[in-house]
Amino acid sequence: MRRLVSIDGRIALPEDATISVYDRGFLYGDAVFETLRTYDGAPCALEAHVARLLKSAKRLRLAVPGGAAAVRAQVLGALAAAREHPTDDGYARVMLTRGAAPLGLDIDLAKAPGLIILVEPLPPPPAYDVGIRAVTVATLRVADGTQAAGAKVTSYLASILALADAKAQGAQEAILLDGRGQVIEGTTSNVFVVQGGAIRTPGEEVGLLLGITRQLVMEAVPVETAALTPADLYAADEIFITSSVREVVGVVAVDARIVGAGVPGTVTRRVHDAYRARARAAK
Numbered sequence: 640m641r642r643l644v645s646i647d648g649r650i651a652l653p654e655d656a657t658i659s660v661y662d663r664g665f666l667y668g669d670a671v672f673e674t675l676r677t678y679d680g681a682p683c684a685l686e687a688h689v690a691r692l693l694k695s696a697k698r699l700r701l702a703v704p705g706g707a708a709a710v711r712a713q714v715l716g717a718l719a720a721a722r723e724h725p726t727d728d729g730y731a732r733v734m735l736t737r738g739a740a741p742l743g744l745d746i747d748l749a750k751a752p753g754l755i756i757l758v759e760p761l762p763p764p765p766a767y768d769v770g771i772r773a774v775t776v777a778t779l780r781v782a783d784g785t786q787a788a789g790a791k792v793t794s795y796l797a798s799i800l801a802l803a804d805a806k807a808q809g810a811q812e813a814i815l816l817d818g819r820g821q822v823i824e825g826t827t828s829n830v831f832v833v834q835g836g837a838i839r840t841p842g843e844e845v846g847l848l849l850g851i852t853r854q855l856v857m858e859a860v861p862v863e864t865a866a867l868t869p870a871d872l873y874a875a876d877e878i879f880i881t882s883s884v885r886e887v888v889g890v891v892a893v894d895a896r897i898v899g900a901g902v903p904g905t906v907t908r909r910v911h912d913a914y915r916a917r918a919r920a921a922k
């Protein structure tokens with residue numbers, strides 16, 4: 640899969656792809672996005688990603704030019720243009736911005752939303768056999784508590800800083816906690832704990848992004864939704880995170896406390912296998 644960019648359906652090489660410095664995605668983070676990957680050349684859960692992009696756009700009162708059909712067609716067009724072999728895999732970052740406009744917050748200043756798709760080769764896979772370390776970080780995201788809560792908005796600053804905190808402590812992911820100390824999600828992932836054979840994950844009410852990987856995992860294996868705190872993380876037999884690009888990754892330490900045996904556990908491995916089978920079939 641080669642790197643390519645689609646701007647409103649026009650394909651460009653990354654070095655030639657430009658948008659206006661007046662784009663409100665850049666000026667104000669006034670944009671929403673999706674990240675989806677392919678399996679054997681075909682996008683995974685394209686319909687769910689398009690639906691979530693439209694839901695995010697609606698929360699921002701952002702029009703989607705051409706609606707779901709145009710988004711679907713442009714994603715498929717960009718992937719087809721980037722593919723060098725029929726079964727090439729990669730991922731697409733699909734962004735819908737309110738577009739370029741004169742300075743000012745008024746949404747009516749912007750007349751032409753833009754759909755920009757970056758197609759990228761897959762990054763090297765996480766060390767699934769070794770797992771990752773995580774730290775908990777109490778924070779507030781830009782959209783938390785606003786009309787846009789739950790939308791996948793491009794303003795990821797709180798998560799960027801949380802991940803920087805994690806990195807400074809030798810960890811690869813931050814698990815975000817809300818004002819009451821409840822687990823929300825990872826910076827770009829959802830969080831699951833395994834204890835006594837039961838798999839639990841926080842519910843939508845904590846203000847998490849309803850991950851599509853999370854959903855596919857919940858369809859593949861029994862999962863309960865439950866409020867989780869750092870104490871649940873510390874007492875877990877296993878913890879794993881999920882995301883479209885990373886799939887299912889074991890967390891072997893939280894806040895420098897070893898989780899279970901300190902290696903990704905058997906339930907995590909089983910969930911990962913079940914997820915992969917499901918993801919390959921999810922259109």
Ligand SMILES: Cc1ncc(COP(=O)(O)O)c(C=O)c1O
Nearest residue numbers: 827828829848850851852882883
């Ligand atoms: C904040 C957040 N939560 C969860 C996820 C996982 O979502 P998905 O499984 O749809 O990739 C992401 C993915 O980027 C994310 O940014």
